[in-house]
Amino acid sequence: MTAVQSTQIQLVSRPTGWPTHENFRTVTVELPELEPGQVRVVNEFVSVDPYMRGRMNDVKSYVPPFALNETMTGGAVGRVVESTSDEHPVGSLVSHQLGWRDVAQADAAQFRVMEALDGVPSSAYLGILGMTALTAYVGLQDIAHLRDGDVVFVSGAAGAVGSAVGQIARILGASRVIGSAGSAEKVELLTSKYGFDAAFDYKQGSVREQLAEAAPDGIDVYFDNVGGDHLEAALAEFRDGGRAALCGAISQYNTEGPTPGPNNMANIVTRGLSLVGFTVGNYLDRFPSFAQEMGTWLREGRVQFDETVVDGIENTVDAFLGMLRGENTGKMVVRVGTGS
Amino acid sequence: MTAVQSTQIQLVSRPTGWPTHENFRTVTVELPELEPGQVRVVNEFVSVDPYMRGRMNDVKSYVPPFALNETMTGGAVGRVVESTSDEHPVGSLVSHQLGWRDVAQADAAQFRVMEALDGVPSSAYLGILGMTALTAYVGLQDIAHLRDGDVVFVSGAAGAVGSAVGQIARILGASRVIGSAGSAEKVELLTSKYGFDAAFDYKQGSVREQLAEAAPDGIDVYFDNVGGDHLEAALAEFRDGGRAALCGAISQYNTEGPTPGPNNMANIVTRGLSLVGFTVGNYLDRFPSFAQEMGTWLREGRVQFDETVVDGIENTVDAFLGMLRGENTGKMVVRVGTGS
Structure with missing residues (x-):
């Protein structure tokens, strides 16, 4: 079996004012074999969000700042391609917070299995059906x-x-x-x-x-x-x-x-x-009632949404900067590989 | 019976920046005889409070601004000297919002009879036992x-x-x-x-x-x-x-x-x-529970308070300006006549 690689984007310095490409680097790492209880996910979409700019600063906050020289965390959705967890069968659609990478691998508890809704792209779990x-x-x-x-x-x-x-x-x-x-x-x-x-x-x-x-x-x-x-x-x-x-x-x-x-x-x-x-x-306990109500509103056609899609994990920083400049309409997402 | 006079302080112009004496005038009016259901009160103390400065401006607010050429309203305590209201017998200690005047006369509903606490001056009903x-x-x-x-x-x-x-x-x-x-x-x-x-x-x-x-x-x-x-x-x-x-x-x-x-x-x-x-x-419904708790705390010696007393209704504007400059310690009040 060939080694599986993961392309990831890391924060290497804290921006002063507008972020630039110099604040990031792209690395490609070889993933080890799965350990018991782990899951490997090929991402379909990763999220770029306004709050991420704030977390690039080293300030006191509810949520600690992004760590330097580590892969940017954040919302992502993908498919399980390999699993040692019964609750995460291969093929499952999952969402997670492992961020700006094309392949994510971690303990199963990091991945939440999503029930795919007819006619709703998986990217919606980052937007109208997700944290957004x-x-x-x-x-x-x-x-x-x-x-x-x-x-x-x-x-x-x-x-x-x-x-x-x-x-x-x-x-x-x-x-x-x-x-x-x-x-x-x-x-x-x-x-x-x-x-x-x-x-x-x-x-x-x-x-x-x-x-x-x-x-x-x-x-x-x-x-x-x-x-x-x-x-x-x-x-x-x-x-x-x-x-x-x-x-x-x-x-x-x-x-x-x-x-x-x-x-x-x-x-x-x-x-x-x-x-x-x-x-x-701090309000994740509200997710279940939200997901139920929003699912209903979507099925009833009472809620509309837009997405602005940028292709390729290598363009994540550009997508992020474009979102900060307001170039998106609706949710800005990065499509990874065959994301659909 | 000689006519009863009331000395009152009116706002005549809206201050720009710090108020001055020019923004006020003192008038003496003759009070008519009591109508049925009215009460006449000789004030012991009138209150000068920071919020009054805000209400001198003509801005949108919960509470309308002070009217020009009318007597300044605000907290005051006094004794009933004449009454046609059974609930307000002569000699009662009352608090009211008729403000900067030495004698107040109005419908009985404007006056709240206070239960005098031993060892507590009537001015306390403007401060530690009042709105403050x-x-x-x-x-x-x-x-x-x-x-x-x-x-x-x-x-x-x-x-x-x-x-x-x-x-x-x-x-x-x-x-x-x-x-x-x-x-x-x-x-x-x-x-x-x-x-x-x-x-x-x-x-x-x-x-x-x-x-x-x-x-x-x-x-x-x-x-x-x-x-x-x-x-x-x-x-x-x-x-x-x-x-x-x-x-x-x-x-x-x-x-x-x-x-x-x-x-x-x-x-x-x-x-x-x-x-x-x-x-x-907007929270006057909390007064009863406040009054009960504060009365207990005072009796138990758990709450201390100070007052800065200025004598004479004619010095009310000076008391107000001094309070705005921070010359008071604790509640700033104006003692009227024989206030004790």
């Missing part, structure tokens, strides 16, 4: 305590998380859903495909003015993927008792040095607002 | 969800709210209570009288560095009376899951134009923090 949409689900319900009739604003709304937020908010009773995105095409998609009531291009004017126009009666919930002037605009437009779920601040991930916060923090007191940050990894 | 300490009680429990063993940081800790926060936090199970104040005397008071474990003078160095030193293992709860660099320091020192109750931002009430927010808002996401603003007026 779980983030939207948890942020709206557990963090922002979405209530019937709420006006909801989502930034980065054409992204994987944002587009799920808008649609889930509507299903769960929001009276009006407003989104911001970074191009005319994305803005069009928000209203035509994802059912947003209003959308605007944050590059074409003041976020604050455009939000005020889109939400003449104010907002109740803000789902923040962007930070910066978007958060400031939301603080300006909140009604009394407004709630912000802070998921990420992609506008600031690559700035060097501290960035001033919103200039209207006083509204938090006078309007009784709440700003709550979260990391989906 | 209710603010501390609600902020710690309903807003910051104080838990057993939490490390708590309070800014403006020698103020009326802050000194109550520190002591209530300790009673409710905080493992360590840290306060900041604006003079060496106040810092000394925090540790010697109010039982704080550590305290520092924010005028004597970086808040961030002094907090880091006082809380080497980080903080879980921050009660914010100050805003600005204090909030930034708290965001820097929060442990995962930290909770801030935002009560006011006295450092910013008198600045002109918008002030940049904390430069480390990203920590809200990475550490799963929550920042929640509140106005005590």
Whole structure:
């Protein structure tokens, strides 16, 4: 039997500002034979996500930073090709967190067997059926305590998380859903495909003015993927008792040095607002109820999703950088080998 | 019978930056005879509070701004001198919100009869037994969800709210209570009288560095009376899951134009923090349980309090300005006439 090789992408230095190819290296390693209880998986798709930029910094966080000179971890889906675990038969579709590699091999407990849904590509388990949409689900319900009739604003709304937020908010009773995105095409998609009531291009004017126009009666919930002037605009437009779920601040991930916060923090007191940050990894106990509800919504055609697919594990860094620049619509994934 | 006069202080223009005497005027009005169901009260003490500065601005808020050319409203305590209400007999001690005047007259429903506690001055119903300490009680429990063993940081800790926060936090199970104040005397008071474990003078160095030193293992709860660099320091020192109750931002009430927010808002996401603003007026349903618990704590000698008393209704504006400058220790009140 020929040795099996795995191509993997490692972080070798911590980016200052925008990451570059110099921060990564590609290595090819020979995998040892499986040990008892281990599984070998050929990946179909690996995930590139905004939060990964944050974990490249060496800062105190819920989740420790990525280790240098080790393979980038993160979401991936693939097929079991060799197994010593009864619960992971060859051919099973599995998801895991072993990240940027074409072949993954580890203890069986690292792999979760997924029930493939008809007509849904395996990449969906990284997006609309995975951590991405779980983030939207948890942020709206557990963090922002979405209530019937709420006006909801989502930034980065054409992204994987944002587009799920808008649609889930509507299903769960929001009276009006407003989104911001970074191009005319994305803005069009928000209203035509994802059912947003209003959308605007944050590059074409003041976020604050455009939000005020889109939400003449104010907002109740803000789902923040962007930070910066978007958060400031939301603080300006909140009604009394407004709630912000802070998921990420992609506008600031690559700035060097501290960035001033919103200039209207006083509204938090006078309007009784709440700003709550979260990391989906602390809410994995919500996955089962999420997976059941989202499966139903997908089958009923109530949720739409997009993917931007980049081919080849060797292009993972480019996919990651493109996602940070907003070149994706919906979930950005890397197709590995024969992923389908 | 001679007509009864009431001396009252009115807001006549909205301050820009620091208020001045020009923003107010003193008027003396003759009170009409009582109508059925009305009560006349000679005040003993009237309250000057930080939140009043915010309400002098014409901004959207839970609570509408103070009306121009009307008497300033706010907490006050006095004795009923004339009454057509069976529930408010002459001689009763009452608290009310009719504000900066020496004699108050209105429908009986505006006055709450207080049960006088032995050895407690009536001014206490504006502070440790009133809205002030209710603010501390609600902020710690309903807003910051104080838990057993939490490390708590309070800014403006020698103020009326802050000194109550520190002591209530300790009673409710905080493992360590840290306060900041604006003079060496106040810092000394925090540790010697109010039982704080550590305290520092924010005028004597970086808040961030002094907090880091006082809380080497980080903080879980921050009660914010100050805003600005204090909030930034708290965001820097929060442990995962930290909770801030935002009560006011006295450092910013008198600045002109918008002030940049904390430069480390990203920590809200990475550490799963929550920042929640509140106005005590929305939590008046908590008054009965507060009054009962605080009454017990006072009788047991577990809570200490200070007052800074300014004499004479005509000096109310000076008392208010002095409080904004931090000249008070504990609750700042104005003694009216024979208040005792």
